[in-house]
Amino acid sequence: MPLRDVRGPSALGGGARRFFDxxxxxxxxxxxxxxxxxxxxxxxxxxxxxxxxGVLLFVFTQVFKIGSNQVxxxxxxxxxxxxxxxxxxEATSNSVTxxxxxxxxxxxxxxxxxxxxxxxxLTGAFNLGLNLVVVFIFALAFGVDPVWSWLLFPVAAVxxxxxxxxxxxxxxxxxxxxxxxxxxxxxxxxxxFYATPILYPVNFKEHxxxxxxxxxxxxxxxxxxxxxxxxxxxxxxxxxxxxxAGGWTGxxxxxxxxxxxxxxxxxxxxxEAPKIAEQL
Amino acid sequence: MIPTHRVDSLKExxxxxxxxxxxxxxxxxxxxxxxxxxxxxxxxxxxxGSGKSTLLKLLASIYxxxxxxxxxxxxxxxxxxxxxxFNQDLTARENIVLNGVMMGLSxxxxxxxxxxxxxxxxxxxxxxxxxxxxxxxxxxRLAFSVMMEADADVLLIxxxxxxxxxxxxxxxADAFRQMKAQGKTIVLVTHEMxxxxxxxxRAMLISEGRIQTIGDPGEVGRDYLRLNFEREGSGEAVLxxxxxxxxxxxxxxxxxxxxxxxxxxxxxxxxxxLELEALRDLPGIDVGFLIANADRIDVLxxxxxxxxxxxxxxxxxxxxxxxxxxxxNHLAGGRYFVHCxxxxxFEGGIALYQEDALDFLVFGGPETRGVFIPEVDxxxxxxxxxx
Numbered sequence: 001m002p003l004r005d006v007r008g009p010s011a012l013g014g015g016a017r018r019f020f021d022x023x024x025x026x027x028x029x030x031x032x033x034x035x036x037x038x039x040x041x042x043x044x045x046x047x048x049x050x051x052x053x054g055v056l057l058f059v060f061t062q063v064f065k066i067g068s069n070q071v072x073x074x075x076x077x078x079x080x081x082x083x084x085x086x087x088x089x090e091a092t093s094n095s096v097t098x099x100x101x102x103x104x105x106x107x108x109x110x111x112x113x114x115x116x117x118x119x120x121x122l123t124g125a126f127n128l129g130l131n132l133v134v135v136f137i138f139a140l141a142f143g144v145d146p147v148w149s150w151l152l153f154p155v156a157a158v159x160x161x162x163x164x165x166x167x168x169x170x171x172x173x174x175x176x177x178x179x180x181x182x183x184x185x186x187x188x189x190x191x192x193f194y195a196t197p198i199l200y201p202v203n204f205k206e207h208x209x210x211x212x213x214x215x216x217x218x219x220x221x222x223x224x225x226x227x228x229x230x231x232x233x234x235x236x237x238x239x240x241x242x243x244x245a246g247g248w249t250g251x252x253x254x255x256x257x258x259x260x261x262x263x264x265x266x267x268x269x270x271x272e273a274p275k276i277a278e279q280l
Numbered sequence: 281m282i283p284t285h286r287v288d289s290l291k292e293x294x295x296x297x298x299x300x301x302x303x304x305x306x307x308x309x310x311x312x313x314x315x316x317x318x319x320x321x322x323x324x325x326x327x328x329g330s331g332k333s334t335l336l337k338l339l340a341s342i343y344x345x346x347x348x349x350x351x352x353x354x355x356x357x358x359x360x361x362x363x364x365x366f367n368q369d370l371t372a373r374e375n376i377v378l379n380g381v382m383m384g385l386s387x388x389x390x391x392x393x394x395x396x397x398x399x400x401x402x403x404x405x406x407x408x409x410x411x412x413x414x415x416x417x418x419x420x421r422l423a424f425s426v427m428m429e430a431d432a433d434v435l436l437i438x439x440x441x442x443x444x445x446x447x448x449x450x451x452x453a454d455a456f457r458q459m460k461a462q463g464k465t466i467v468l469v470t471h472e473m474x475x476x477x478x479x480x481x482r483a484m485l486i487s488e489g490r491i492q493t494i495g496d497p498g499e500v501g502r503d504y505l506r507l508n509f510e511r512e513g514s515g516e517a518v519l520x521x522x523x524x525x526x527x528x529x530x531x532x533x534x535x536x537x538x539x540x541x542x543x544x545x546x547x548x549x550x551x552x553x554l555e556l557e558a559l560r561d562l563p564g565i566d567v568g569f570l571i572a573n574a575d576r577i578d579v580l581x582x583x584x585x586x587x588x589x590x591x592x593x594x595x596x597x598x599x600x601x602x603x604x605x606x607x608x609n610h611l612a613g614g615r616y617f618v619h620c621x622x623x624x625x626f627e628g629g630i631a632l633y634q635e636d637a638l639d640f641l642v643f644g645g646p647e648t649r650g651v652f653i654p655e656v657d658x659x660x661x662x663x664x665x666x667x
Contacts, residue, residue: 001318001353001433008344014384021381029378033369108360110341111382274344277337 011114011273019112026115027122034123045127046134049086053079060199071201072235076139080232081198081225083131088164088221089189091124095168096175096182103280113273117172121165128157139232149231156228163220163258166265173272176279196221201229202244210246217245220258308334309489316482318353319463323476323483323497325504331489332469333438336360339467340436354433354465357383359423361438368412372403372422375411379426393429400455401425402448421448428455435459438469473501502545505643525562525631526622529555529600533618533640546645546653550607552638554620556586557600564593564625567603574615579651580607585625593625610653611642 035041071077095117102116175181216222226241245251309331316322326332337343340358365382366375380390398407401421476483476497483500485492493503532540534551568583587595618638622631
């Protein structure tokens with residue numbers, strides 16, 4: 001047998017196959033644990049977004065007439081947004097503490113460290129998949145016609161997954177050093193919820209200034225959510241993302257933030273991964 | 281490097297942005313170079329905090345070396361602690377697969393081995409029970425079985441041998457012997473010297489991050505015991521009794537070079553040195569020593585009459601008497617107390633009795649239930665009795 005250097009722990013140390021085997025196994029077991037470990041199982045993960053949906057639907061159709069006036073299928077629009085955002089929020093906030101929660105394993109065994117945050121995100125993605133089934137059933141029930149562009153939806157989902165994974169990677173290792181990250185992230189996620197067109201469409205100020213639209217489109221989540229809305233609801237009067245951003249150049253900030261987040265997430269995780277066990 | 285003060289919150293960073301964190305350098309390991317050959321059973325021993333666990337974690341790729349290289353051939357299975365990575369909410373079957381995949385085996389391979397693992401652990405009736413319902417003994421058995429079936433070329437094991445009930449321990453011992461026979465390379469970290477001597481081909485003693493001894497397990501074991509006990513007392517007596525007739529100037533336990541010691545290896549002579557001063561003219565004195573064990577059972581008693589000269593006995597005021605005793609050390613391991621008595625030879629009575637003048641520790645030597653280990657000639661013969 002040939003002698004090989006023992007390089008110590010790293011994000012992907014141990015080989016790609018081991019990474020994917022472990023990732024799959026950990027995500028699936030966690031998913032099963034949540035859904036078969038409780039009496040109501042899957043219902044729990046649906047109840048939260050549905051409650052939020054119910055409250056917001058009432059507020060924005062009965063109290064403020066914002067929703068029903070501007071979007072053809074406001075309930076579907078709202079539910080889609082909530083389900084997508086729930087994935088982002090739950091996956092990232094679960095990831096914050098994931099490495100620290102798995103302390104025992106991290107300090108005592110060797111395995112690709114990246115598995116920890118990514119499996120948390122993947123478990124969230126399984127959830128998202130189930131919730132989306134509800135969204136599509138809902139869409140059909142509300143009279144949204146199925147169109148070919150529904151097939152494009154996975155593109156938006158994959159981009160959202162990538163962004164969520166990158167943010168989760170950064171948060172999970174930053175939390176090891178700075179415990180404030182958990183508190184800060186709760187606030188940031190709350191702000192992001194309102195800074196993303198979930199409750200309101202991006203063109204909420206129809207005949208007025210488009211400054212708000214342009215500002216909103218700096219948020220990469222807005223771009224992803226808006227494109228998902230276009231593909232699924234195919235409303236004739238909804239602006240395209242290019243239009244909402246005020247031309248292709250308007251999309252550059254969102255794209256830059258997206259790429260920046262991905263690069264930052266990968267780099268910082270890679271840098272911190274070998275030291276996690278010592279810092280815990 | 282370990283920081284003396286960890287900056288754990290952003291506030292501290294913000295409030296004191298320019299104060300560089302204070303670091304106190306602590307080299308957990310320094311200049312530790314060694315080779316373990318294929319098929320070798322290698323033991324690593326050391327006191328708490330000596331750096332042996334750090335070394336194991338470096339070997340297991342849990343920590344990264346700050347400098348230096350580690351090279352290894354073949355697949356490694358680290359067992360820094362039994363049952364790490366077990367998820368309490370999953371069944372034994374699921375945990376076996378998870379544990380195996382963590383070590384780099386494929387899920388399919390682990391599913392194939394599940395039967396054998398469960399059988400070895402004697403947990404056939406509990407395969408689909410969640411681990412949170414397991415007893416600690418069952419957990420340990422499961423973990424040990426996974427380790428045995430991991431089929432790695434190199435195993436790193438940290439203090440796990442004393443697990444389970446007697447019959448399972450026997451099974452583990454057999455499994456170790458089997459692995460040894462199969463030519464697996466095993467690195468074992470332990471406190472148990474008996475284990476090292478029973479299984480290891482070679483061993484290494486680490487002290488304060490450096491290699492103290494490397495080589496023969498027996499020698500490493502003795503050095504380890506020496507290291508453990510050398511920080512005992514000074515070997516000088518604590519004297520509190522006072523008398524009008526005599527004064528004890530000094531009483532000590534010494535090694536062959538005359539230095540005061542407080543631990544003696546079994547088989548090494550016990551050397552006692554006593555110095556007295558007469559406070560008045562005495563017609564003669566007798567000095568006796570009594571050595572008692574920790575249970576306060578008197579084990580040895582010896583003494584000597586002092587002051588014999590020119591046919592008569594006398595010790596004059598101000599004169600000093602030195603007594604040196606050398607006793608063959610047949611004592612079983614444990615703590616002993618030395619009492620010292622000085623008696624008036626002709627006038628009668630005790631001039632001075634110093635209880636617990638010294639205490640010392642005997643280490644090494646064979647395991648015994650007795651208090652004394654004499655040389656024994658023992659034989660057996662077998663024959664037929666008268667018809």
